[in-house]
Amino acid sequence: MPWKESTSMSSRLEFVLLVLSASANIAELCRRFGISRKTAYKWLERYHAEGEGGLQDRSRQPHCSPCTADGELEMQVLALHFEYPYWGARKLCALLPDTVKRPHHSTVHAILQRHECQVLGVPISQSVVFKRFEHELPNDLWQMDFKGHFALTDTAAGRCHPLTILDDHSRFSLCIAACGNERYATVRTALQSTFERYGMPARFTADNGPPWGSTGLIGLTKLEVWLARLGIAVGHSRPNHPQTQGKDERFHRTLKLEVIGRRGYGSLAQCQSAFDAWREIYNAVRPHQSLNQQPPISRYRCSGRSFPSVLPPVEYLPDDQIRKVDKNGYLSYGHHRYFVGEGLHAESVAIRPTCTDGLLEVFFCKHKVREIDLQNPS
Structure with a gap:
């Protein structure tokens, strides 16, 4: 029970002296001072043993701490911190060698605090719990996006547009390409190189901007057409809803921080060299909290779908009416022209009837491109 006083020493001394006076009633004095008998006898015992000095507050630190980190452990933690200054206690704890007894991550946290080590860019006490969603298998879904472009130190070299591709299941970084622009040809080259190394996914997800998103109301982009020919579906996030690309967005934050x-980079080649070196660490060394502090490579497997040397032909149903799309993105049917997207230039599309009289559907591969209303052609 706590003392009811403003100056603890004076109150304790007063209480002890009153107790030692003749005809003192200890129970009544305890009630008046608001303390228990156990507390009263503790301070009386200390006063008899040490005098007034025994009434001072004592440190509550234990006489011995068998679980306190030893010097070797502290040196290993500090060495890892200086090598990876952006990583927190959980990640550093996962990287400690098996030669030492692995401590709880709070012990590593305490070591960093004791040596005034700050995790760069992140408060050391930060602890946030997220509800995570992920696909069940590697290569079920890849997330793709451009990290915000940044200027190179050599102004004549332009700007760097980092293209990133992340596997949704494993968080494995499949590509960080230092691009000079965000055009279709540039992205296709980077994607083809990635497919040749890791195989092809079942599906991509990307935002709605070019080159993967169409700026028009209908139609497919050149990139979507190429991916459709490869049998890869493409999904798009809702406008102003970055959570759909949450893993890649979080990856971008780490890429920017680390x-x-x-430092500054004078050329795209310098950027690419730095990206490649860091990607190896991210995939094979850096523990990931959502992966039970294992690196992404522990969960990733290459796709069994190899990139073909020649694009497979587009096949349609026997009853489909086939039309070729002109350079402006139009097809001709029944003396009218219908827009289906410039990305389909020189591609063949299929026109199929529906259950509604006079209403037709236009398909490219498995993608429904648009509807044609013969009663109201436009």
């Missing part, structure tokens, strides 16, 4: 923001 690579882009650390």
Whole structure:
């Protein structure tokens, strides 16, 4: 029970002296001072043993701490911190060698605090719990996006547009390409190189901007057409809803913190060299909290769908009416022209009837491109 006083020493001394006076009633004095008998006898015992000095507050630190980190452990934690200054206690704990007894991550946290080590860019006490969603298998879904472009130190070299591709299941970084622009040809080259190394996914997800998103109301982009020919579906996030690309967005934050923001780069080649070196660490060394502090490579497997040397032909149903799309993105049917997207230039599309009289559907591969209303052609 706590003392009811403003100055603890004076109150304790007063209580002890009153107790030692003749005809003192200890129970009544305890009630008046608001303390228990156990507390009263503790301070009386200390006063008899040490005098007034025994009434001082004592440190509550235990006489011995068998679980306190030893010097070797502290040196290993500090060495890992200086090598990976952006990683927190959980990640550093997972990287400790098996030669030492692995401590709880709070012990590593305490070591960093004791040596006034700050995790760069992140408060050391930060602890946030997220509800995570992921696909069941590697290569079920890849997330793709451009990290915000940044200027190179050599102004004549332009700007760097980092293209990133992340596997949804494993968080494995499949590509960080230092691009000079965000055009279709540039993205296709980077994707083809990625497919040749890791195989092809079942599906991509991307935002709605070019080159993967169409700026028009209908139609497919050149990139979507190429991916459709490869049998890869493409999904798009809702406008102003970055959570759909949450894993890649979080990856971008780490990339900016640990690579882009650390130094300047004079050329795309310098950027690519830094990206490649960091990607190896991210995939094979850096523990990931959502993967039970294992690196992404522990869960990733290459796709069994190899990239073909020649695009497979587009096949349609026997009763489909086939039309070729002109360079402006139009097809001709029944003396009218219908827009289906410039991305389908020189491609063949299929026109199929529906259950509604006079209403037709236009397909490219498995993608429904648009509807044609013969009663109201436009």
